[in-house]
Amino acid sequence: MPSVSFVSLGCAKNLVDTEVMIAKLGAAGWQLEPDSTQADTVIINTCAFIDPAKEESTDTILEHAQRKGADQQLVVAGCLAQRYGEQLQQLIPEIDGVVGTGAYAGIVEMLDDVRAGHRPVRLQFDEEPEHDFLPRLITTPRATAYLKIAEGCDHPCTFCIIPQLRGKFRSRSEESILLEARALAANGTKELILIAQDTSMWGRDRGHRRGGLAQLLESLHEIDGIEWIRLLYLYPATVDSELIEAMGRLPKVCKYMDMPLQHAHPDVLRAMLRPSNGERYLEIIDEFRRRIPGITMRSTFIVGFPGETQAHVDYLEAWIGRAELDRVGFFEYSAEEGTPGAALPDQVPARERRKRLVRLREAQRIASERARSKRVGETVTVLVEERRTLRKGDPFRAALGTGEIWFGRSAGEAPGVDGGVFFAGDATPGEFVPVTLDGHGPFDFFGTLKERVVVG
Numbered sequence: 001m002p003s004v005s006f007v008s009l010g011c012a013k014n015l016v017d018t019e020v021m022i023a024k025l026g027a028a029g030w031q032l033e034p035d036s037t038q039a040d041t042v043i044i045n046t047c048a049f050i051d052p053a054k055e056e057s058t059d060t061i062l063e064h065a066q067r068k069g070a071d072q073q074l075v076v077a078g079c080l081a082q083r084y085g086e087q088l089q090q091l092i093p094e095i096d097g098v099v100g101t102g103a104y105a106g107i108v109e110m111l112d113d114v115r116a117g118h119r120p121v122r123l124q125f126d127e128e129p130e131h132d133f134l135p136r137l138i139t140t141p142r143a144t145a146y147l148k149i150a151e152g153c154d155h156p157c158t159f160c161i162i163p164q165l166r167g168k169f170r171s172r173s174e175e176s177i178l179l180e181a182r183a184l185a186a187n188g189t190k191e192l193i194l195i196a197q198d199t200s201m202w203g204r205d206r207g208h209r210r211g212g213l214a215q216l217l218e219s220l221h222e223i224d225g226i227e228w229i230r231l232l233y234l235y236p237a238t239v240d241s242e243l244i245e246a247m248g249r250l251p252k253v254c255k256y257m258d259m260p261l262q263h264a265h266p267d268v269l270r271a272m273l274r275p276s277n278g279e280r281y282l283e284i285i286d287e288f289r290r291r292i293p294g295i296t297m298r299s300t301f302i303v304g305f306p307g308e309t310q311a312h313v314d315y316l317e318a319w320i321g322r323a324e325l326d327r328v329g330f331f332e333y334s335a336e337e338g339t340p341g342a343a344l345p346d347q348v349p350a351r352e353r354r355k356r357l358v359r360l361r362e363a364q365r366i367a368s369e370r371a372r373s374k375r376v377g378e379t380v381t382v383l384v385e386e387r388r389t390l391r392k393g394d395p396f397r398a399a400l401g402t403g404e405i406w407f408g409r410s411a412g413e414a415p416g417v418d419g420g421v422f423f424a425g426d427a428t429p430g431e432f433v434p435v436t437l438d439g440h441g442p443f444d445f446f447g448t449l450k451e452r453v454v455v456g
Contacts, residue, residue: 002115003031005039007064008139009057010047012195012232012416014078015139016148018045021077021107022137028108032137036064041073041111046080048165050334054080065094073097073114077104079165086121098122101166102151125152125167135183141385143190143430144415149177149216150196155235156273157262158340159302159333162197171202171212178219185225190430191383192226193414198235200243211242221250227432228252228383230414234259236284237275248292254411255292259284260300264319265312268305271344278319285323296412300329303360304353306344308333313356320363326371327418328364330357365442372440375412379436379450382408384427385420395441396422408433410445418443425449 004025008018021043022032033039042064046057057080068074075097076088082100089095097114099107102125113120138145152167153160181192196202203212213231220229229252234243236259247253263269264278288295301316320328332353335342348356388407390397396405406427409420422444423435434450 001029001031002040002111003033003038004041004043004111005033005036007036007042007044007060009045009060010049010053010079012146012193013148013197014045014047016136016146016195017078017101017104019136019139021045021104022139023135024105024108025111026137027135030111037067037069039072041075041114042068043075043077043107046076046078048079048083049161050331050336052334061088061092061095065092068094073111075099075111075114077101077107082123082165083161085123089119089121100124136180138184138187138189140415141429142188143383143385144193145184145189145191146193146195147177147181147184148172148196149194149199149202153197154201155198158271158273158344159262159305159336161336161339164338166197169198169201169205171204171206173206174203174216174219177216178223181220181223181226185223188225188430190226190432191228191230192220193230193232195232197233198238199231200234200238200240204238210240214240214242214246217243217246217250217253221252226252228254228411230254230256230411232258232414235275236261236281239284241287244288244291247288247295255295256298256411256414257288257292257295258298258414262300262302263305263308263312263316264301265308265315268308268312271307272302272305272341278315282319282323285325296327297325298327298329298414298418299325300331301360302331302333303357304333304348306333306335306341306348307346308348308356313359317360317363320360320367324367324371325364326412327368329417330361330364332357372445375445376437376439379434380410380412380421380447381432382410382421382423382435382447384408384429384431384433386429388422390422396439396444396446399439399446400424406449408435410435420444422446423449 006018008015036042047053073096074094076095077099081098098121099110100123103122150171152169153163154169200213261281262274266277385408387404389404405422405424407420407422413420427433435447437445437447
C-alpha cells in the first residue's frame with residue numbers, strides 16, 4: 001500500500017482542498033503517513049497570496065526537495081503551483097508533479113502518472129466546482145469543519161492575484177452543499193464554517209439576484225446535529241438585507257461578521273477598485289449591529305497601498321476609532337507580479353509601510369480593548385476544544401491558577417484568528433458549556449464555568 005504525507009499551507013480554503021485530496025487518496029488505497037521522510041509521496045499544498053506566503057511555500061518545497069528520498073515522489077499543489085506551473089519543475093527538478101487549484105480532484109490519477117515515471121503538470125480549472133467533496137478527512141477539531149460553498153472570484157481588486165489563482169467565481173449547487181453538510185453532521189460536526197473568496201455572493205451566478213446566501217442558511221439551519229453556522233469573508237457590495245435578517249433570525253447562525261474592507265478612504269478604495277467608501281461601510285456596520293444585537297465584528301486592512309498618503313492614514317486611523325470593530329487584521333501591501341497595483345506609481349517604501357502598520361495596530365488595540373471590555377460579565381456558550389497548560393507569565397494564571405485549564409471558543413471567535421475563552425472545571429472536548437466572562441487579555445477572555453441546567 002503506497003503512503004502519502006501532506007503539508008498544507010495558507011488559508012482555510014486550501015485546508016479543505018487538502019482534506020479532499022487526503023480522502024480521495026485514502027479511498028484509492030493510499031495510507032496517510034504523518035512522517036514525510038517515511039512517505040512514498042509528499043504533497044505540499046501551497047499558498048501564493050502575498051510575498052510572505054510565497055516565501056513560506058518556496059522554503060517548504062526546497063526543504064523537502066533537499067531531503068527527498070531516492071524512491072520518493074514530491075508533488076506541489078495549490079496556489080503557487082497554479083501560478084508558476086512548469087517553472088517550478090524547471091527551477092526545482094526534484095518536483096515530480098504539479099497540480100493547480102482547479103485540478104486537485106484528479107489527484108489519484110495524477111499520482112498514478114507520477115509513479116509511472118511521468119512528470120505531469122495539471123492546471124486546468126473545473127468549470128463547475130461540483131466534483132465530489134465526499135468523503136473528507138477532517139483535520140480540524142472534530143466538532144468543527146469548514147464548508148467551501150464557492151470557488152474563484154470575479155472582483156477586479158488591483159492588489160489581488162486570487163482570480164488568476166482560483167478562476168472566475170463559481171457557486172457550488174445547494175444540493176451538493178447540503179449533501180456535504182449532512183455528512184459532516186453525521187460524523188460529529190457541530191460547527192459549520194462557510195467559506196469562499198466572497199461568501200455573500202453565493203448563488204448570484206446561479207440565478208439568485210438577492211437573498212441567495214440567506215436561502216442557503218435556511219436550509220443548513222434545518223440539519224440535525226449542526227449547532228453553529230459561521231460565515232467568513234463577506235464582501236461589502238454583495239451583503240444584502242436578506243442576509244443580515246437571516247443572520248439575526250436564525251438561532252444557529254453565529255452572531256459573527258468577518259468582512260474584509262481593506263481600507264476606508266474613498267481615494268484608496270478607488271485605486272484598489274474596491275466598492276463604496278468608509279462612510280458607507282459604517283452604515284453597513286451599524287445595520288449589522290442594529291439588526292443583530294451583540295454581534296462580534298472582524299475585518300482586515302491593507303497598509304501602504306500605492307498612492308496612500310499620510311492624510312489617508314489619518315482618515316483610516318480615525319475611522320478605526322469610530323467603527324470600534326472587535327478585531328482587525330492588518331497587512332503590509334505586497335506588490336504582486338501580474339496585478340495592476342504593482343504597476344501603479346507612488347509605491348510606499350517598506351520602512352514607511354511598517355511605521356503606518358504599527359500606528360494603525362495601536363489604534364485598533366484601543367478600539368478592541370473597548371469592544372472586549374463591553375463583553376465582560378456576559379455568560380456565553382463556549383465550544384470546548386482542548387486542555388492547555390498555563391505557564392509562568394501567562395496573563396490568566398492569577399485568575400485561573402496553575403496547571404491545566406480548558407480552552408474553547410464562543411460564537412464571537414473564529415478558529416485560528418480570534419483567540420478564545422479560557423476556563424477551569426469539568427468539560428469535554430466537542431461539548432458546549434456556559435461560561436461567564438470575567439476578564440480578558442490582549443486576545444483572549446477568561447471566565448467561570450457555570451452550572452449546566454438539565455431540563456426534564
